[in-house]
Amino acid sequence: MVTAAAASPGISAEAVAAALADVADPEIPAISIVDLGIVHRADVAAGRIEVELLPTFVGCPAIEAIRHAVSERLAMFGLPVEVSITFEVPWTSGRITTAGRARLRESGFAPPAEPEDVRCPYCSSPKVAMDSAFGPTLCRSLFYCRACRQPFESFKAV
Amino acid sequence: MTTIRTSLAVGVPPDLRAPLDELLLSMADDEFVIGFSDSEWTGIAPLLEEDVAISSLAQDELGHAAALYALLAEVRADGRDADAIAYDRKPDEYRHARLLDHGRGDWAMTIARRYLYDTADGARLEGLAGSSFSPLRELVDKIRREERYHVMHATTWLERLAARDGEPRERLLAALDELAPDAATVFSPLAGETRLVENGVLAEPMSVLEARWRATITPSFVHLSLPMPPAAAHPDRGRTDHREPFSWLWTEFTSVRRSDPVATW
Numbered sequence: 420m421v422t423a424a425a426a427s428p429g430i431s432a433e434a435v436a437a438a439l440a441d442v443a444d445p446e447i448p449a450i451s452i453v454d455l456g457i458v459h460r461a462d463v464a465a466g467r468i469e470v471e472l473l474p475t476f477v478g479c480p481a482i483e484a485i486r487h488a489v490s491e492r493l494a495m496f497g498l499p500v501e502v503s504i505t506f507e508v509p510w511t512s513g514r515i516t517t518a519g520r521a522r523l524r525e526s527g528f529a530p531p532a533e534p535e536d537v538r539c540p541y542c543s544s545p546k547v548a549m550d551s552a553f554g555p556t557l558c559r560s561l562f563y564c565r566a567c568r569q570p571f572e573s574f575k576a577v
Numbered sequence: 578m579t580t581i582r583t584s585l586a587v588g589v590p591p592d593l594r595a596p597l598d599e600l601l602l603s604m605a606d607d608e609f610v611i612g613f614s615d616s617e618w619t620g621i622a623p624l625l626e627e628d629v630a631i632s633s634l635a636q637d638e639l640g641h642a643a644a645l646y647a648l649l650a651e652v653r654a655d656g657r658d659a660d661a662i663a664y665d666r667k668p669d670e671y672r673h674a675r676l677l678d679h680g681r682g683d684w685a686m687t688i689a690r691r692y693l694y695d696t697a698d699g700a701r702l703e704g705l706a707g708s709s710f711s712p713l714r715e716l717v718d719k720i721r722r723e724e725r726y727h728v729m730h731a732t733t734w735l736e737r738l739a740a741r742d743g744e745p746r747e748r749l750l751a752a753l754d755e756l757a758p759d760a761a762t763v764f765s766p767l768a769g770e771t772r773l774v775e776n777g778v779l780a781e782p783m784s785v786l787e788a789r790w791r792a793t794i795t796p797s798f799v800h801l802s803l804p805m806p807p808a809a810a811h812p813d814r815g816r817t818d819h820r821e822p823f824s825w826l827w828t829e830f831t832s833v834r835r836s837d838p839v840a841t842w
Binding site: 476477478479480506507509510511550551553554555577 | 626629632641644712715716722725729730
């Protein structure tokens with residue numbers, strides 16, 4: 420959730436949130452960090468921009484790259500930017516927006532679901548099998564679709 | 578290392594500082610040591626999928642360790658960061674469980690260790706799920722969601738090895754036999770655990786958490802006809818008296834840091 424605070428003149432929390440909507444996730448560039456649900460808070464207060472991010476996994480190695488990308492994207496506002504990470508609430512797969520889930524499917528990733536509920540992102544078949552719970556990144560599992568014979572990845576449900 | 582913003586706003590009461598330090602250090606060292614041990618498989622695991630899986634498990638555990646060390650650094654507030662705690666200690670200053678001190682071993686040893694550790698860690702995390710120390714409770718909430726996949730992985734392999742007579746089962750039995758005296762050392766009593774329980778940081782003493790762990794794994798062990806792990810041979814030394822393979826691992830994981838302690842990344 421993006422919350423608005425007392426904004427500095429001319430820069431609203433909404434403008435910051437809109438800018439963050441173009442920061443792509445470095446591991447799945449098709450989806451933005453806002454659609455991925457990892458932006459916990461983006462406030463403009465006392466002449467500075469503060470952003471708090473929720474890592475998808477505690478050990479997510481992309482988080483530094485994301486912090487850097489957020490700082491770069493918000494530099495245009497001309498205010499000091501502080502990007503921190505927090506576990507105040509857990510990131511869960513339910514935080515991915517409806518638009519984000521659609522973008523994942525379009526890019527060949529099954530949106531997060533319990534393993535028995537995963538559907539093939541190419542043909543929507545439920546006739547899929549998990550090859551491995553662990554995939555190329557911490558947040559993805561490997562599946563195979565028996566209907567269209569296509570291997571694919573699914574976001575882990577956490 | 579990344580700064581984590583916690584809700585540690587009011588500080589820790591002075592009389593809880595040492596017990597909390599001990600708890601966080603034991604948990605962080607456990608995750609750090611098993612994570613590093615598992616990373617020894619990267620590139621040489623028995624199957625490609627398992628190479629990816631064990632490397633992901635290692636990465637998860639090192640991530641948990643980094644977050645726990647960062648929280649500990651915040652509790653200590655002595656200017657030393659998570660990296661300093663993780664790397665700038667002598668081998669006898671680490672407080673991980675002796676269960677993790679048996680060297681990488683073969684795949685059956687790795688699975689036996691992972692199963693015993695993941696299930697024990699699960700019982701410990703359950704004992705922290707309602708912790709009164711909110712930064713730890715928040716982190717545990719997140720970690721438990723990931724550990725679910727670890728237990729699934731270890732359970733699948735334990736069943737696979739146990740069910741196949743001949744070499745797979747023999748190797749698994751040999752690994753469980755070697756680990757037996759140290760199997761329960763995750764629950765070695767902490768000096769300050771009474772304070773932790775009184776203050777609601779930890780729900781129950783380690784001995785009670787150990788009983789819960791045993792109740793959880795007994796059905797699988799009975800079903801697979803595997804010998805249940807005995808009580809720890811020396812619970813009082815379960816986190817202090819490290820075995821030789823740890824000296825080797827310590828030399829490995831501190832080698833870069835020791836080569837240039839002030840390097841920045």
